[in-house]
Amino acid sequence: MRKTSVLLAGSLVAVGAVLAFSGPGIAEMAKGGVLEKGVEGRSDKWAEKYPNQYNSWKQTSENDSITDMIAKKPQLAILWAGYGFAKDYNAPRGHFYALQSNVNSLRTGAPVGPDTGPMPTACWTCKSPDVPRIMERDGELEYFTGKWAKYGNEIVNSIGCADCHSSQTGELQISRPYLTKGLEAIGVDTKKVDSEDMRTLACAQCHVEYYFKKTEWTDKDGNKKTAGVVTLPWDNGLSAEAMEKYYDDINFSDWTHGISKTPMLKAQHPGYEIYSTGIHAKSGVSCADCHMPSKKEGDETFSDHHIASPLATDDIVCVGCHDQDAEVIKAVVEEKLERKEQLMEIAMDNLAKAHLEAGKAWEVGATEDEMKDILTDIRHAQWKWDYSIASHGSFFHAPEETLRLLAVANETAQQARLKLIPVLAKHGAAGFAAPDFSTKEKAQALAGVNLAKLVAEKEQFKATLAKEWEKQAIEKGVLSPDTRKGMSDNSSYSK
């Protein structure tokens, strides 16, 4: 039974009240910790005490196939031109592969030593239980300082037990301080978070929107350093509009667009935020209720850590609450997906054209003044598009908010395009039509992505430094030798 909870009774959810919920999942009691102090990042070290949970977690390795989203939706390369996502973006594999996908991604580049490579340390933050281990060992600000490669031989275990559970007690806990700060910013008393709340908040540690906040600090030796601290932009609320205002107010941009020169925002994966607007959240249904239903193995009842779509198997968890047949439920969900796909395609198409038309306008001599409003439209349009679809399953968690945002995103992109026509005409480019971006090759060429070079560098990195990292981690005793044995190594570029 879902009881009234600090989370849903608070400011998080507009309806301001929580409802009786009798779901298929129940919080189980922890059977104690695995370490007296510190963080145990190696999930296999938890297996003896929690064999069922461990074995079900390991089943996430079954979801190992790569869907190259840029091949599927070439518009994405245009939308993200000048940013890492234009290089490589795949539909997610299971939690078992989160770390490997991060290492394999062309986005994390090909560092050759601890101080090289395009990305900061913050890029590990959602990928591994070694992150709280390192934060505890080195301090939060030191963790957020430096290049991604700095921790290549320390952050080596994929999302696992210690991401959500205390190594001392086994209880669910928030291991990422930025979530605690984010919740406090919206008025949640995190001391009153209970085990029921944690069935959602454990997931919200990663399935949220965030940015890397530039933070100057001085280490214990007096060295001045700059950290890029993962920060949730929640001060004004969790809606797309509230976060947009947050970023606008601090004049933040993730990057400057490679074609339109727009100061862009990249939504990460605001799953918790958009879920909060949906009817399941408002009915007190937690993430774990649907994604981690109770299972029985012998005498033990445990929550299934094989996290995936609740519709991935025939034995769907929905029927624990809903009277309908599984086939009916699947058809309803399928229709939600189709509606989202339709509006998403429309918005992406117009966003891509807006970028390309803006790029042409610059090329033919448009002025900053002529382009200012247009770029603001593009920024806001793409932000709302990205917020609405970047998290897993938003089309289901919050179908109405997803459709609303896609519609507003598209309208804003179209406003930009309407404004671009006279600017193009004024500078002699009347009737300009955006070039063809209908394949990954064409779109990446327009976005200036040299895929062959990026892949060659990555392969070199994987054959050298990445291998070294693994070896060192095993020697240090932070990675179990068998963890990656026989692990599939799929990527968008693997042959």
Place this chain on the structure above:
Amino acid sequence: MRKTSVLLAGSLVAVGAVLAFSGPGIAEMAKGGVLEKGVEGRSDKWAEKYPNQYNSWKQTSENDSITDMIAKKPQLAILWAGYGFAKDYNAPRGHFYALQSNVNSLRTGAPVGPDTGPMPTACWTCKSPDVPRIMERDGELEYFTGKWAKYGNEIVNSIGCADCHSSQTGELQISRPYLTKGLEAIGVDTKKVDSEDMRTLACAQCHVEYYFKKTEWTDKDGNKKTAGVVTLPWDNGLSAEAMEKYYDDINFSDWTHGISKTPMLKAQHPGYEIYSTGIHAKSGVSCADCHMPSKKEGDETFSDHHIASPLATDDIVCVGCHDQDAEVIKAVVEEKLERKEQLMEIAMDNLAKAHLEAGKAWEVGATEDEMKDILTDIRHAQWKWDYSIASHGSFFHAPEETLRLLAVANETAQQARLKLIPVLAKHGAAGFAAPDFSTKEKAQALAGVNLAKLVAEKEQFKATLAKEWEKQAIEKGVLSPDTRKGMSDNSSYSK
């Protein structure tokens, strides 16, 4: 308990299956008829046998206030320029006033005799239980032949008992043949319709999309006549896209737009169709389950005929199925309404601009060839907008389909606007901006509506012919003398 039904198990609903439903409303047994043969249109004649149903029906007279939608949303006058709706369009009052609102509306004009006036007889079709009475007496084709004023002294009772109930048995029945034809067109065996199905189909007799199909016929005396037969455009299905195709295929338009010259479609009130796409319909919840819940008066349990929003009172019917508090439910519904309002405003604004920009294009010399695609876009955009919001409560009955259609409608309107810019520029009207349509006065002026003249003519009609109709109907014994006593006579133009 909702049982598997011919309707929902059939082709009407995509999910193709029906679910156990235990709702707050149950079908009650009829206590017999009120006439041996024919149709009793006077609801007060049913009151003796059905006092609770009659008295609750009469409570619909409490909803007598007029919301002038054109004053509230002046864009509407632009969207409907050249058509009756640009003259007068109000939010609905209770069933008790349906006939009076039809007589009062500026849309039905000011006839001076049985053969004058702008509208055909078909315009009575949803307003009165005298319609099935006349259809039975004169035949369906004769009923659909001639001007609206032809039946002014016969069709005199507002929506009431005989619209839905057999005068012989009191049972629910379909009194409008076009619904039977429409259902058969989508493969429903109407002989298998049961009393549970009728709890939705009784409403679907009026709350549907239809058009007046021009039908040549010969009466029993050999006279060649032309009827405008109410017809449901369901041959391809109930979705907005399916009906759009139906109308496109037969090259049908309700009117040619007064500003943009677009061959337009007017959605009537496709409530049944859009409800069918929503989760309540797919869960087997009928219209009556929510809008006509069971009530108790003394020993009798009866269905409440005071049909209104289920949220109109504090004692909301939703809690019969849902565990949530009424306040929570109301907040969830309010949020659905806000999302719809946002997308509706965006779409209306761009549609209005598209019409005005197209009007300007014609004015400066655009050719048929240049305008063809643009007008098709405007036609399709406005159809989808209208389909999505013309029925009562679509934002609740089918929030996702409503948002999807509003988004697609707006995208299509914006495509028209993008195409209009170069056409305007080519003909020397570069940079044309649509004139201000922010008030009813401004919008109706642009739409060519001479409101003062229409009101004066209507007042004259109401003081003369309309009064005569009432007197004649009482003399004929088809209207009870007290029916309109003390009845409020609100209209958008009443002083």
